[in-house]
Amino acid sequence: MSSTRSIARRVLRSSTLAALTAPHGVDRYLELVNPMWAAREVRARVVSIERETDTANPVATLTLQPTSTWEGHVAGQHVQVGLELPGARRLTRVFSISSAASAPGEEFTLTIRSNDGGTVSSYLVEQARPGQVLHLSQALGEFVLPDPLPDRLVFLSGGSGITPVMAMTRTLLRDGYDGRITFLHYAQTPAHQIYADELAALAAADNGVDVHLVHPDAGGDLFTTEALATLAPDYRDVDAWACGPAGLVALVEDAYAGTERLRVEYFKTPTVATGDAEGSVAFTRSGEQAANSGATLLEQAEALGLTPEYGCRMGICFSCTSRKTEGTVRNVLTGEESALPDEDIRVCVSAPVGDCSVEL
Amino acid sequence: MTVTPVTQATSATGPKARKDTASKAAEAARKARQDQLDPSTVAGRAGLTPADLDRFGEEMDVIRKRVLSELGEEDATYIRNVVKAQRAFEIAGRALFYLPPAWPLAVGALSISKILDNMEIGHNVMHGQYDWMGDPALNSRMYDWDNVCPGEQWKYSHNYIHHTFTNILGKDRDIGYGILRMDEDQKWSPYYLGNPVYALLLMVFFEWGVAMHDLEAENIVAGKRSIADNKPLYPGLLRKIRRQAAKDYLLFPALTGPLFPLTLAGNVTANLVRNIWAFNIIFCGHFPAGVETFTEEETADESRGHWYFRQILGSANISGSKLLHLMSGNLSHQIEHHLFPDLPARRYPELSEEVREACERYGLDYNTGPLPKQLFSVARKIFRLALPNRSEGPAPTPEAAKADTAA
Structure with missing residues (x-):
């Protein structure tokens, strides 16, 4: 077969x-x-x-x-x-x-x-x-466990950021990992808890996994360095993986400041920005950045001395199509706004509305 | 190619001749307009003011915006069905070569496949008409066609140069493709005595002509481009040629074993059929009598309205059946295509009514006719322009008549 x-x-x-x-x-x-x-x-x-x-x-x-x-x-x-x-x-x-x-x-x-x-x-x-x-696509990303595996691990997650660390925990248990895992997760309330039954079973079993579920909207405390230190006094010497909303990830990064132990992952969400020219425009490939002037992205890139490829400059030939990684742009011909991350846009007819990042 | 700077001086006398009969008010109005647009320009002769052009441009923008907002399932289903049909014809064609008596059918099926692939699918997809679907298989940046010209290079010369500078002498390299004399304002030389022969050769080897077009040989001869400028194009071009030749002239014939010569001949024929068809459709797009060309001066700093105006007067349609429109990739609606090159071509027939109506209101010539008529007109031009321009005789009349009625 x-x-x-x-x-x-x-x-x-x-x-x-x-x-x-x-x-x-x-x-x-x-x-x-x-x-x-x-x-x-x-x-x-x-x-x-x-x-x-x-x-x-x-x-x-x-x-x-x-x-x-x-x-x-x-x-x-x-x-x-x-x-x-x-x-x-x-x-x-x-x-x-x-x-x-x-x-x-x-x-x-x-x-x-x-x-x-x-x-x-x-x-x-x-x-x-x-x-x-x-x-x-094929599976992507470097947010993975090292080989060989350390004998202590800390997983920190918030909301749907539980998914990659859950995949790790499931893999480790399936493959007979015999180290210890500190599994700290934040969900708004018990009703928001993903994998509630499986996590309860994990917590009850004798498997080396310490499960700590915190529900801030139901009386639990938000993440603090002290809370982490209480659960795992040696946390700064233990390899850790954190995934969740940007706010939580930032707090965790503070707790690990100065160590090389932490790997983080967070997700991009569509921005909601409507209004006039404000914020700043970042051209990620060249590393240039400037205040948003309200002109089209092509003009703003050129004003910074960049020379992006272009053709008609009126939105018909698609020569200037580039990837916008974050932010909202307005099509200057139709007035339509688009806030999707990782979107291909024609920079000659797209003007940023607020902060915006383009691969140029 | 050299460009003579002053154009259409003869037909500009049209409006002047009628001055005597016009009422005082009309005369004043016309004078005001003529103050604004030089009567030696195409727009000036059409009697349009910059404000007229702006209003016309706005109307076209409204159509464009409306269609963009309507795009959806129907357009997606349509192009996917065309792709399915093209693949089915292709597979049928390749398979029928195993049955020698079915050779004509095999050639027919493969020719249809290549025509659909190049025109309704390739040309239109590479224009970005279906980019909004987010399907990589129908994306202008990913698609490549069954043609020796690499899509990547074609997009530059076509989508950018030709569609932006449509019919501007000296800028639009599609006027005669650097080989032919297709406009009276292209300076004659004895070389052009071969016009009909060059056209015939270009027709037979059309896909090769399209591929070589991007090397801008005429600009190298004119000293505007160096041979070194072409260097970056060679690898992609050679790769594409190698692939197309390997497939059609080696692998598929070899797969039919002893029938190799028949299959090879069949594949050559299918490519030839596609070449002849594509050449004829495309030549009817900009070269029938009455299509205008523009000077660099009159299009410098042009408004969006004037750009639309130029697309209309610089293009010609072919009237006919739905099948003709499909097999021509809807380039039978060249006017609508030039107005809205990034809207799905299947929309052009329905848009043509609105465009035509707007053209009537603005007194613009909407050039259309059945295929035989347009072809004959093109052929006549190819032969006529092989010879030097006849001395300042009566210029093509439609423009003069139009300037009169618009005034």
Whole structure:
């Protein structure tokens, strides 16, 4: 079975087949027969969707069966998910993988919170159905455990930031890790607690995992260095992973200031900014930054002495298309504003509204 | 190519000749307009003021904005169905070469595949018409077509140079493609006696012509570009040529074993059919009689309205059936395409009614006709411009007549 699969894979990835299907590539033909057939691209079928919380911004875990092209993942990594939304627009967002490390072609899970501003996350949590096909990247990211494993670990997380550290904990327990884990997690209230049953079982079992769940909106305290020191007096000498909202991550970074022990990860969310020219504009590739003048991004880049590629300067030729990583821009022709992170824009007709970062 | 700076001096006498008969008020009004736009310019002859052009531009912007807001499932389904049809024709064509009696069918299917791939899919996708879908398979930055010209290089000369500087002599390299004399204001030389022969060769080898177009040979001859400027283009160009040739002239023929020569001949024929079809459709887009060209002077610092105006008078449509529109990649609606190059081409037929109506109100010539008529007009121009311009005889009449009615 696996040998037929590897032969099929070798044929599909052969240079002969690539030459025969040039310039479009094998996948452009395979997908027309079956979306789960692929030579290089990764897609996944939604197997099941289970609610984790039923709060105002509910959380659900999606189990995905990837195409055979999936190369597996290491606990702590994330994946880009492309989803075709109503209106035929595909949006791509990044989500952490919540299941234990997967082998090539193996099922895995994503645990996602439905964000108010996040069309993709709310669709996946509230409207996606089993059988639906999603577009994926391979697993990405360096927020992973080292090899060899240390015998003490600290995991700090807030809200849906629990997903990568949960994937790590699940992997460690599955693979027979015999060290100790301090697992400190913040959720607004017990009702917001993701994986409540599993964490209760983890806490009760004799497995070397100390689970501490704090619910600030239900009387718990916000994160402090002292609280961490009480749970793990030697925390500054222990490798730690923190994932959650930017505010929590900043506090944790303070607690670890001066050590090399901490790895952090936090997620970008769409900005909400409407108004006139304000804030500052950052051109990330060149490292230039300046106050937003309200002119188009192309003009502002040129004013700083950059020479981005451009053509018509009127929005028709797409020569100047660049990636906006953060911030809101207004199309100067249509007046339309767009606040999505990691979006391709034509800089000749896009003016920033507030802070904005562009890969130029 | 050299450019003669003064143009259309003859037809500018049109409005002047009618001065006697015009009422005083109309005369004053016209005088005011002429004060604003030089009557030797195309817009001046059309009797339009800068304010008219602005209003016209605003109307076009409104159409554009409306269509952008309407884009959705229907457009996505349409282009995906065209892609499916193209792939089906391609696979059918490649497979039918195993049945020697079906050779004509195989060539037909493969030709249709290549035409759909290059025109309704490739040209339009690489214009960014479907970028809003966020699908990498239909994205202008990712797509490449079944053609020896690398999409990356074509996008520069086409989307930027041709669509921005449409029909500006000396700037739009698509006027005659640096090979032909397609406008009276291109200075004649004995070289152009070969105009019809060059056109025939360009038609037969069209995909190669498109690929070589980006090397700007005519600018190298004119000393405006150095051969070193082309160096960065060679690797991509050679890679693409190698891939296309390997596929059509080696691998697929080899896969049919003893039928190698037949398959090879079939693939050559399909590429030829695509070349002839694409050449003819594209030449009907800007070269039929009555299409205007513009000088660099009159388009310096032009308004958005004038840009729209130039796209309309610099383009020509082909009227015909839905099938013609599909097989021409909707370039049969060249006027709408030039107004809205980044809107999905399937929208052009419905937009053409509004555009045409606006053109009537502003007294603009909307150049359209059935394929045979437009082709004949182009062919006539190719032959006529092989010879030097006849002495200042009667200039093409539509412009003069138009200037009159607009006044």
